[in-house]
Amino acid sequence: MKLACHEMETSCLIIGGGPAGYGAARAVAREGCPAILVERHGFLGGMGTAAGLSCYLNHRANQVDLSASVYREFVQMQEKLNGHYYDALAQADFFDPEIVKHTMESALLNSPVTLLYHLLLSSVTQGKDGWVASFVGKGAITRIRARFIIDATGDGDACALAGAEMTHGRRMDGKTQPMSMVVQLGGFRPAVWKAAGHRLVGGRYATEGDSLSAEIARARASGKWTVPRENIAMFWSLPTDPTRVVINGTRITGLNSCNPVETSQAEIEGRRQAREILSLFQSSVPGFEKSFLLQTGPQIGVRESRRITGRATLTESAVRARVIPESSVMLCAYPIDVHDPDGHGTQFESTRDGHVYGIPWECQLPVALENIAAAGRCISATHEAAGSFRVMPTCMGLGEAAGTAAALAYRKGKRLHDITGSEIRSRMDAARAAIGAPKLERLFPFEKRSEAVSAALFSVS
Ligand SMILES: Cc1cc2nc3c(=O)[nH]c(=O)nc-3n(C[C@H](O)[C@H](O)[C@H](O)COP(=O)(O)OP(=O)(O)OC[C@H]3O[C@@H](n4cnc5c(N)ncnc54)[C@H](O)[C@@H]3O)c2cc1C
Structure with a gap:
């Protein structure tokens, strides 16, 4: 038997339907950019559903809610179905995975985003006018041509297959935070x-x-x-x-x-x-x-694996120094929380004093590749910094940033890296304002640092 081959084409291909992939898909849909979201499971949610993790951790600093509009809208959808409560002590939103699956999927139906389930990415190559990604599924190979790819696989599968420079786990020995079965x-x-x-x-x-x-x-x-x-x-x-x-x-x-x-x-x-x-x-x-x-399960929970080497890398020093660079697309308030790779305890630096730092857009752009961006857990960061930004509200916001960038690039006929962090943030802030949230630019100082300081804190490539 020979596998059938399905050919498809779109502007933006989002691979992975976890918090980051969902954030990207909602953003491209909001901006009216045609897209396909491919997910290897038969539902959305990533670790939040597939691993059964229904606790979405801290996105508040001194009572200011840092989350982007897609996450806020997501919370409202769960509330309407009585599928949400917030615990101020744990600083977390709690949901029901079945309601998460339902609301994520419903929000994307009747939008410019086509959902494709049960497909596993197998190759990414450069085509004549963009990328060609192939997926294996039961009975067929699906080949999708797209101008932009957003890699929201958690493991950076798309970037790795496209030939991006990757890291795995911590720098000294490649070991990762442990997996956990929920x-x-x-x-x-x-x-x-x-x-x-x-x-x-x-x-x-x-x-x-x-x-x-x-x-x-x-x-x-x-x-x-x-x-x-x-x-x-x-x-x-x-x-x-x-x-x-x-x-x-x-x-x-x-x-x-x-x-x-x-x-x-x-x-x-x-x-x-x-x-x-x-x-x-x-x-x-x-x-x-x-x-x-x-x-x-249904699948083991994965905290850490591959990450891209980006045009900038989020470092532990930048997190500790609470830097908010001008090109930040997301703010994060979650502390460094690293479960020791060898099982010897957890490094948890509690921060209840308004600790906030920014994640620059360049951390989502792999060096030496064009029109492909990472979103969520696989962006460019050190092991320690990843221990902080990896929480689901932040990953969803990083997806929203990548989706917003792809839609802007599509509309303006530009490359992804020609879109600046401040352009993306301004669109995301407009979306926050549309649902009644204050603009982040008004609440936090986005700094213009000297290149030398930024290079030291973000190991700019
Ligand atoms: C045990 C554990 C506890 C955690 N606790 C919390 C917590 O309490 N609160 C919190 O906010 N965060 C928590 N996290 C972190 C958080 O769950 C993740 O960092 C977050 O889900 C990452 O989002 P993502 O979208 O980048 O990736 P994921 O959630 O991993 O989603 C990636 C998606 O891509 C799909 N995919 C992967 N590869 C392919 C492929 N090749 N082809 C097609 N599809 C693919 C996957 O099926 C998945 O749906 C925890 C993580 C773990 C493992």
Whole structure:
């Protein structure tokens, strides 16, 4: 049997339908640029749905909401379906993955964006008038010609296949933050949890971070805990049903998520660790005595893998120095949060004092390639800086920036890197203003730094 070949053409090809891909797709749709979004799973949401992570972390600094308009609109969509609550202590929005899938997809239907599911990217080549990307799916190869590509695969697959210079994990040894299998338990009893003296958000939802160290130490001593971590990173009730609780507490070290053999091992180890999570919660956490395993995955959670080498690179120094360069397209307030690649704890630098830094557009543009941009987790950054900007509201905003840039380039007949960060920000600020949010330019000083200072902080290529 020979595989059929489907040929398609568009202006902007978005590869990956996670927070970044969705942000890009909503932005190109808003700006009226024809686009195709390709996703290897049968639904949108990326780690937020495929890995079951329904906690979208901090995008506020001193009460100022830094999120871009697509994320704000996304929160409103969940609220309308009673699929959202906010916890000020955790500084996080909590959603229901099924509602996320539904709202993301609905927002893109009847727009200039065509959705294609179940296709895995296999090659990217330079064609006569732009890029040609090939995808493998059941029964067919799909070949798509596009002027612009937005790589929102998390792993930088499109940029890597196009020949971009890439990095993987941390500079000294290429090791990455560990993967984690996210676990969902049913049968939690919030009333029992509350009676034991614990907090319920809005009188309904349990949320806890960095917890259960003593219980884990006891379980480890009795041989019932072999997971290489000393606490549970986070657990939270689902907004649609507080008796269902999502737990981010497994840890799989030393495996490469861009290698299918190692990813298979990670999935299997993640499900083994899920049984230990269930047993720990049943035996040690009030309200979970009668809980049961509802779901793992559907896929292992990947925190870190490949990133592009961009025209600028976001560094740890730039994050710490709280620099907001003139070409910033997104602001981020989340601290550096790096789970040790070898499983020895987590570097978490709590910042509740209005820590804000900017992410320049040049971090999304691979050196030496034209008309292809990265969005989300695979932009150009060091391991430590990536530990900060990787949260989903920021990744969605980076997607929105790339989609806005592609639409501007399409309209003006320009190349992607001819569009400036301030042009993109001004369009994104207009979209924020249209939904009643203050313009970021009015709230934060976007600096014009000397080239030397910028080069030192952003390792400009
Ligand atoms: C265990 C864990 C806990 C986390 N906790 C939080 C948290 O509490 N709050 C928070 O905000 N963030 C959290 N994060 C970080 C956050 O989930 C990610 O950084 C974020 O989802 C990255 O968004 P993205 O769109 O860049 O990539 P992804 O979410 O990874 O989406 C990439 C998409 O591209 C698709 N894709 C990949 N390769 C291909 C291909 N070759 N062809 C076609 N499609 C492809 C994937 O299927 C996926 O849908 C966590 C991450 C992990 C792993």
